[in-house]
Amino acid sequence: MGHLRDLSTDDLRDALDRVDGKTPAIRIVAAIAYENGVSQTELATWFGVERKTIYNWLRRFDDAPPAEAARDADRPGRPTKLTSEQRRKAIESIGDDPEAAGYEADEWTPETVADYLRDRFGVEYSESSCRRLLSEERSSNVF
Structure with a gap:
């Protein structure tokens, strides 16, 4: 196959330094391994995906350039129910103790986040969407 014929391992390593996120990094690591002689079949086993995925x-x-090729394109989806300001306030609030927002709970859960969003902003969010908000809040406080 002619994959990566115009890219060096150094190009791929440079792209790895520039990408954010696990999935783009995995794709670049797979490309580096492929450049170093690892077969598509073996890569599929390593990453637990189908060979077609590799x-x-x-x-x-x-x-596309390596850093761009490793990322998924933006996918349009359902518009958010919260404005950017409401979202910022929600993430800020779930960074504090739930009792500060009036909930009798030791920590935020997807259920308490859903209650908070319904009570504060009048919107219904699924449990998985609430889980993403919690994850976003926690990742914003890593540093």
């Missing part, structure tokens, strides 16, 4: 990952690098 093929698709590598094919991306034929069409």
Whole structure:
């Protein structure tokens, strides 16, 4: 296959330094391994995906610069129910103790976040969306 024919391992390593997120990093690591002789079949086993997935990952690098090729394109989805200001306030609030927001709980859970969003902003969020907000809040406080 002609994958990565115009890219050096150094190009890929430079891209690895520039990307954010686990999935783009995994794709670049797979490309580096492929450049170093690891087969698509073996990569599929390493990463627990189908061989076709590895093929698709590598094919991306034929069409775009490495850091761009490793990232997924933005996908339009359902518009958010919260404005950016409401979202900021919600994430700020769930960074504090739930009792400060009037909830009898030791910590925020997806259920208490859903209650908070309904009570404070009048919007219904699914449990998985509330889990994402919790994750976003926790990752924003890492440093």
